[in-house]
C-alpha cells in the first residue's frame with residue numbers, strides 16, 4: 001500500500017480530525033489521526049496490517065518471537081499484524097505512568113518487533129524499547145501504520161512505516177495564533 005492508499009483508508013473512516021490537539025509528547029497540532037475510527041473496522045485494519053506485516057517481513061531477517069503493542073493505540077494493530085507474521089502478540093501498558101509488560105513473561109534474548117499505530121516524536125516507542133530491553137529482549141525493529149515525522153524520528157532501531165505523513169506540531173509556547181484561538185483537547189490515554 002502506498003501513502004495515498006493508507007491516508008484514503010483513514011479519510012474514509014473519518015479518522016483525520018482537525019482542531020487543536022494536545023499530543024502525547026505535549027506538542028500541539030491542528031491535525032489528529034484518530035486511529036480508533038479505523039481500527040473499529042476489521043476489514044480496514046486487516047488491509048493495513050497485512051501490508052505492514054509484508055514490509056516487516058521484507059525488512060527483518062531472522063525469526064520474530066513476539067510482536068509487542070504499546071497500549072492503547074498499539075493493541076489492535078500489533079494483534080492484527082502478528083496474525084500475518086505468525087508470531088504471538090503481547091503488549092506493554094502503563095503502570096504508574098511507565099510502560100510495563102504486566103501480563104506476560106518473555107525469555108531473555110527474545111526477538112521482538114514493536115508495532116505502533118502512529119509515530120510523532122518516537123517517545124512512546126523509545127519508552128517501549130526501554131521496558132523490553134530491561135527484560136533482556138532484543139528489539140529487532142519497530143513499525144507503525146503512519147509516521148507523522150516522515151522519517152525524521154530516530155528510535156534507535158529500524159523504524160518501518162507503512163506510510164509517512166508529515167503533519168505540523170508545535171511546542172505549547174509557540175502556537176500559531178489560529179491554533180491558539182481553539183480550545184485544546186487531548187485524545188490519547190497518557191496521564192489518564
Ligand SMILES: O=P(O)(O)OC[C@H]1O[C@H](OP(=O)(O)OP(=O)(O)O)[C@H](O)[C@@H]1O
Pocket residue numbers: 023024025070071072073074116117118119120121122123124125187188189190
Ligand atoms: O511518537 P509519540 O510522540 O510518542 O506519539 C505517538 C503515540 O501517541 C499515541 O499514544 P497516546 O499516548 O496518545 O495514547 P493511546 O495509545 O491511548 O492513543 C499513539 O498511540 C502513539 O503511541
Ligand SMILES: O=C(O)c1cc(=O)[nH]c(=O)[nH]1
Pocket residue numbers: 022023024025031032033034035073118119120121148188
Ligand atoms: O502524537 C500523538 O500523540 C498522536 C498523534 C496522532 O495523530 N494520533 C495519535 O493517536 N497520537
Ligand SMILES: [Mg+2]
Pocket residue numbers: 070071072073074124
Ligand atoms: Mg499510543
